[in-house]
Amino acid sequence: MPRPRIATIRDVAALAGVAVGTASKALNGQGSLRAETITRVRQAAEQLGFVANAAARSLQTRRTYTVGMITTDTIGRFSIPMLIGVEDALGAGRISVLLCDARDDPIRERHHLEVLLSRRVDGVIVTGRRAGTRPPIDAGPGVPVVYAFLASADPADCSVVPDEAGGAQAVLDHLATLGRRRIVHVTGPAHHHSARVRASVFPDTLYGAWSESWGRQAAAILLARGPDFDAVACGNDQIARGVTDALREAGRRIPHDVAVTGFDNWDVIAEASRPPLTSVDMDLAGLGRTAADLLLQAIAGNPATGTHTHPAHLVIRDSTVATSA
């Protein structure tokens, strides 16, 4: 097969009977051309199925309309909503996303970064979990970076993080409004940054693991400790689900006897619980969108600095407020 070589702008120009420069102008609406010429060129392009070579274009324009997204820990449940938000915000500007998974390996991260730089991405979004901050990456001059979810250790960098403390406070306020006074917080490992931040607003905290079985265990501990609690605010939805299961099976009515709340608003867990869980939604998609918007701003020459906090909100379900049904 002669492999029908992919059409270039030269082919288009030849077919339309103009010079390549003219064809380029016609396709991009630059310069001053007769309307008839423009349509002639456009038709020729259409006919040949011409699609401009992005590499050639970006060589000239020094813009790639590409951003890199590096997830430092493995890409997982939290990255997805953010990714969707990022895609959403960037897609509108016809910008594509190069996804890199560094898997918590600095070597891999360095490698990915180098690839991104060689591709001359217009910007980089760095995301990840675990610790409270992370060492900034060195993208060199002229390549803006926005950190999402996990802030850069350099406060001058631009970061967007969820308002975890605010979310926890919203839980506390909600429970207080419901008249709950004896509130216990059950959360993940004490060395985990999110656990500590979320716990900071609660007077009484049990640290453990991020799992349902720890939730069940914690409930047992609480029951053994005595019946003097009327609300359990949990560090994530899995713990909350474990707590509700164990309390329910011990005869406690939720929310009548004890109100329970989760964190993350992970629908699969929160909605399947009995009763469904009131939970904090960190709006990760919105956070991703915000990060992408800030990156676009920076690319356009208006870099933002500092750590921005993205609001979380409470989603109220039956585990704190029984529906009249």
Next chain:
Amino acid sequence: MPRPRIATIRDVAALAGVAVGTASKALNGQGSLRAETITRVRQAAEQLGFVANAAARSLQTRRTYTVGMITTDTIGRFSIPMLIGVEDALGAGRISVLLCDARDDPIRERHHLEVLLSRRVDGVIVTGRRAGTRPPIDAGPGVPVVYAFLASADPADCSVVPDEAGGAQAVLDHLATLGRRRIVHVTGPAHHHSARVRASVFPDTLYGAWSESWGRQAAAILLARGPDFDAVACGNDQIARGVTDALREAGRRIPHDVAVTGFDNWDVIAEASRPPLTSVDMDLAGLGRTAADLLLQAIAGNPATGTHTHPAHLVIRDSTVATSA
């Protein structure tokens, strides 16, 4: 600030005192050069922090070392492991992934495809869920496409799909080996392709939804129908969890009285169940790796055709075989 222009190969050549062509050869190990010259050039590159411009390079070599990944339905739980597998297989070949989320919208899909073509990607991986097959995408000549998870409607295209029927059969065999004879299958909506395929090996099926609450409902139905069942094979892990919860609460011992199995091996659900669920693992990461490998083959000039089936395997936990503990 004078913005220290990013170094080009010309700068490197000048610093090393050679011609640009020579610099290129030194950096890529082409042509015949003295060892001393090569190190001199490499040092110059190092010193300037030179990173070759990928756009310029691909213009010449007609390779972009980029593949596009289009998820037709929104990128979700199933895409992630595949994405990781793909990244894994491609990363070894220093190939980057452009991620596109078409959100089940043909217009969006067409748009993304056009972007990918303009970027002259070396190949495309298409993934998605829902139906059994999907209309092939038109990537034009010379751009290989591999369909992952969801096969192309054109049997001549290259697709990789999980062996759902095989997984279901493995469940059936496992239960049979354990001596279970009265097996009921509880699964998702009948119009869902995966539900029907997985159900195909079972004699007795209840269709419903992919949720825990349907699982609980189904268990109630079974209990009402009579006690003549000794195993419930479920269409996914959520249903299985609902079933185990309801059966346990009704006093049935699992696995002693009734064995229960899930499907998908979604750790968060399967391991948190009481008891933990025996489940079918479709090895999505492996599937993604296979798809990527096939794509690499195709890019190298050895395209594979037809629909390939990727084996699933059973992960056995306490919901069918109680541990001696």
Next chain:
DNA sequence: CTCCTCAAGGAAAACGGTTTCCTTGACGCT
């Protein structure tokens, strides 16, 4: 009838690499 202006479009220089082809010496052989 000149001269100027201006719209329309062509020619060519970038952009930053890779690759082909050519030149130059040095060397070995007769």
Next chain:
DNA sequence: AGCGTCAAGGAAACCGTTTTCCTTGAGGAG
């Protein structure tokens, strides 16, 4: 001494666009 061979590296073409600058001819003003 003359010739061919070969290693080393330079010069320039090329990849496919965009953009700048230049040319041309037509129309309007004086």
